[in-house]
Amino acid sequence: MSSNTNRRYRKPLSFTFIFVVMLLLIFAILQIASRPTADKDRVTNATDIKVMVKTADDSRSAIVKTYELDKFTKLSKSKQMKIISSTCGKVEGDAPNVSLKSKDTSHIKIHFQDKKSKAKTPEIDSITLYTAAGMPVNPKKRQDIGVLYNYGHKTDELSMYLSEFIPADKLTFRDSDSTKTDDAASESSNDSTDEEDLIWFCIFEIKYSIGSKKYVTYTAVSVGE
Incomplete structure (x- = not known):
């Protein structure tokens, strides 16, 4: 050949x-x-503090990102937003789901510990809410929604009940029965609601101090009725 x-x-x-x-x-x-975010990648901790997040949905652990505040603020805005977005996970169902049907099902409870698992009591400086209407995640800082929270010093636990401050009529996914019931009353308000104002994910930015150090933690849940 x-x-x-x-x-x-x-x-x-x-x-x-x-x-x-x-x-x-x-x-x-x-x-x-x-694929969902692997267990080893669900917690990013560049500090000496461990942050644990609990919800009523224990089928999926929360994705938690913790940084020293001064180091985080030095990152570019695009890098910051990438970190914030990543707390919602890579696929649907990656973040734990919180139901607004009752106070008990809508809770988020957060504990702070040192590396030796000893409880630490933070001074909460601020908690800011970001929301996203769907995937891909495009976080929006919500100046119109104030986060209600309580810190129990006896339990060393930061608690939030989303049913107390997340408006059910802004949810991306709503129960079909309640939607039918509310259609007439909410038709005009829904027309004026921007799609980016809808809520599928709630992302929490928690700024706090422990001793002389300042930290920021981001974590997220998906929300439905």
Whole structure:
């Protein structure tokens, strides 16, 4: 067989090989992107403080990001927003779900500890709410919604009950029965509601001090009726 014939065979074989490899790479990337956040990646802690988040939904642990405040503020705005967005997870169901049906089902409870698991009592400086209407996550800082919270010194626990301050009529996903009941009353207000004001995810920015150090923690939940 001549060398020219060999070259003619090698070219289509090379293209076929490259095409197959590219397909396998794309498939692998899609598989990784469609998986929930791995347990080892659900907590990012660049500090000496451990932050634990509990909700009524124990089927999925919260994604928690904690940083020293001065170091976090030095990051670029795009990097900050990427971190904030990542607390909602990579796929639907990655963040724990909170139901607004009752006070008991709408709670978020947060504990602060040192590396030796000893409880620490923070001085809460502020809690700011970001929301996102869906995925991909585009967090919006909510100046119109004040976060209600309480810190129990006996239990060393920061608690929030979302049913007390998250408006049910702004939820991305609402119970069909309640939607039918409220349609007539809320039609005009829904028309004036921007899509970006809808709430699927609640992302909490918690700024606090422990001793002389200042920290910021981000965590998120999905919200429904």
